[in-house]
Amino acid sequence: MAALGALTVFYLLAPTLVIVPMSFTQAHILSFPPEGFSLQWYQRMFTDPQWAAGIQHSAQVATLTAILATTLGTLAALGLSRGRFPGRPLINALALSPLIVPVVVIAIGMFGLFVQWKIAGSLVGLVMAHTALAVPFVIVNVGTSLRTIDRNLELAAANLGADPRRVFLNITLPIILPGVLAGAIFSFITSWDEVVVAIFMTSARYRTLPVEMWEQVRQVVDPTVAAVSTTLFVVTTALLLLLFVVRRQAPAQ
């Protein structure tokens, strides 16, 4: 069993991990096994204006997406779990639909719409598109936290003199905070490595890192791509580890 498990993990991780040594190669073409050791491709990644811009844009879009999606998703989760209104199950299903609808369909639909609104190929358009993809993750994470919260805690706070606003700020929000942070991390990652929608929504002037990689791979196969891949991978892994820590910090009820 252990051997089978190890084999599966190897199968899943090998393509990702093979890129890591390739990024330290001295050779000028992408090759495996790598030759020698050098950090030149990492240096290139930060100094080449196109790559540097890609990193900056990706960080920008992912951060804004995380903020926007977390705010909207938290409010939506509150409404969906606490509100009593007609059509609630339908609205819940619609809010989660970006998880199910093929990304390319969303991308084409948004592209058509955003061109009309004249926000295609801009930061605003990309953040809006990525927010739509990320909100379901926030709703799911915050919704789970809200379902596990003991409603008596909120009643106790009200009983002790807290009006609904102070109940939310002092009790509900701190208790669901791990869920909110998990949603924020998921949102960041969703945007950070998203390529399909980004291809539609970016322009030559404004490219995110994954789009830049896509463009570069089609032209030159230069080991910088391996260095960028490794960087993306490291950032995502670090965030997932952070997510793990955040979840463990959730107060035991």
Place this chain on the structure above:
Amino acid sequence: MSPDVVADRQAAAPGAALVLRGLRKSFGSAVAVDGVDLEVRRGEFLTLLGPSGSGKTTTLRMIAGFMAPSGGSIEISGQDMTRVPPYRRDVGMVFQNYALFPHMTAAQNVAFPLRMRGLQRAEIARRVSDALSLVKLRDLGGRYPRQLSGGQQQRVALARAVVFEPRLLLMDEPLGALDRKLRKSLQLEIIHVARQLEATVVYVTHDQEEALMMSDRIAIFSAGRIEQLGTGDDLYYRPASLFVADFIGESNILRGRYETDGGDGGWMIRESSRWRIGRSAAARAELGAGAPAALVVRPERIRIVGEDGPLSAAVNVADATVDEVLNLGSDVRYELVLDGGQRLAVRESRGGGSTARDRGDRVRVAWSVDDGLLVPDPDT
């Protein structure tokens, strides 16, 4: 309701801490609370006692403001609170599951109501320390709830509910989650704290022993109504209904038909058995001749007198066979079968030279006619 309870209620009217009038709550077609009238005096410890689903917790939640009544009114210290939101009622509440805020220390939990009231920092610190001392947790203020035992958590919850000197302290089965021994010691502690603060307490439990031990008065709930309101003695010695007699303490219930004897007393008749009923019991029940009734006799009021026991007009006597002997530590409990076929429980104190009986022994039992309580029997 007995006349002395009515008199008490009228006397309490001016300084009542809590007045419920015709309080009702229905969920769709299900009626949870069906017209509750209640006055709680200042400084009184009043318990709402009843089986689950009898409406006691719903009543408490309406007093706290967590639920809007479907009808009736709630008055706290003379002010109408029926439509006032919970955070403006100035009522403390202790929950069964403690409901301590998990992200705050014990001291922060206790400080919460004072912070919400905008008190000065130094004043908050002083009162939190006083409240934690009151529940003997002065040194554990820095701990988080998960680092405290169940009993300690409930004491923090008590401190938090009284630290802002609320007009009313509500407790919803606060000891339900604790083991028996801890429950006993916390019962005493709650009584002490309530006395020390001269707090008015409305306490909910389904444990009749707890209610009898802690309360000044008890309201027995059944099917959304108050079945009887009175002191523990009222309920135990003068139950107004078969439900109360059965719910409070242990009872032998002999059902039958009530007949007057032409004078002040009467008889309870069932087939060939006839039990004499004392004058006061007959007067209290106010039953007409021939009415279905139940005679209630507490097991500890019945004596085993032996085959040659006395026969007189002041005692009821019956012959029986011992069916079961149960050792209760300081007491012995006998399950008997009367010759008429009815079962009867008898509780005797051990020692005092009473002879031990075994299963199958023939015995004669007797109880004073004044120890038999007469109540109407709604089931026949």
